[in-house]
Amino acid sequence: MLTPADGAPVVVPAKEESWLPLALDFGPLLIFFVTFKLVGMIAGTAAFMVAIAAAVLTSKIKLGKVSPMLWLSAVLVLFFGSLTIYFHDQRFIQIKPTIIYAFFAVMLLGGWLRGRPLLKYLLGAAYKGLSEEGWLKLSRNWGFFFTFMAIANEGMRASLSFDSWLSVKVWGVTIVSILFAAANVPMLLRHGLDVGEPKAQ
Template identity: 50%
Template sequence: MSEGEGKKAASSWLNVAVDYGPLLVFLAAYRWNAPETPNAAGELAAIIAGTGAFMVAAILALLISKWRLGKVSPMLWFSTALIVGFGSLTIFFGDPTFVQLKPTIIYATFGIALLGGVFAGKALLRILLEAAFEGLTEEGWLKLSRNWGVFFLVLAGLNEVLRAQMSFEGWLWAKLWVFLPLTFLFTFSQIPMLMKHGLALEGKDEALKDEPPTGS
């Protein structure tokens, strides 16, 4: 592997860490502070502790992205702003609903934006992923933007269903064991379409690592 390829692979894995690291911190902080005997006051204290840790981790992830990658993606800026804003509301009002709504807003916003771009003939996903999908045709970009737009809207709906049906801890675990696997499976499912529209074989592995962030 050349030095350039090594740096690209490292940055790809750093992207994954920046996207999902704050969620793992959230889960760890919540579990660390969760009461042994379930009670409302202890549960709320654990949620507040986890939310605070989530906010700090999200800000650190943004700073690391800027430091190591030299840039911060629009989605990461948006996600971090919502984490801080809705996290602050959760802590202030003592209501976990705010932080649980954050993924729904992110997924819905980007889903609508991507599909709106497709209807206007613009592949907005190119802004995020052009370096990872070298050689992809315009038709391929439009199809990829369309597919991710639909997928984001599905995730928004799924988040609302799980938020309504599960406990807070169950919802947190679902973020790790439902949303994360679904995202990787969906990413893999796009490879045949991408290859039909110009994605080079040697770029396939990097494309899998550089899927759009999902706003943990």
């Protein structure tokens, strides 16, 4: 499965080598988490910035492209990471997920209301055979999910310590995203999702 660091839609990979996008999306956040625990917030933020830049470069070289989600995450990490280090204020790095979630929520729900399933342009290769209605419902569902996540991140940012917030961000968001993606599978199957034929032995 692909579990982007900022809760972007989870997809079932078509090929075994798609562990690389998983590493590129989740790796920088894991590096941030470990470095923060061992050294501190400023060092963790700096490591996060270096790791996300390396992920973009690796994606371009190994995959020949950089996903829009990774681009957006990288730009925001570098921008808010720089502010975090300059002002020694962790709130800048904490607000980054809210901006990403809100951006995806507005884009997906706006597209859904106009009858344009924007997720189709991002995940079309992963969800083969899915009908237009299925794409619209999937975009709508993830749009509402991101709305909830944006609100939840602001609530956690206001009520939790940075250490607790980061633990929830790294592990909780991943688990919730996977569970939400799994909950959508029955709907996807009803709308023509091609799960592929088993290989002959």
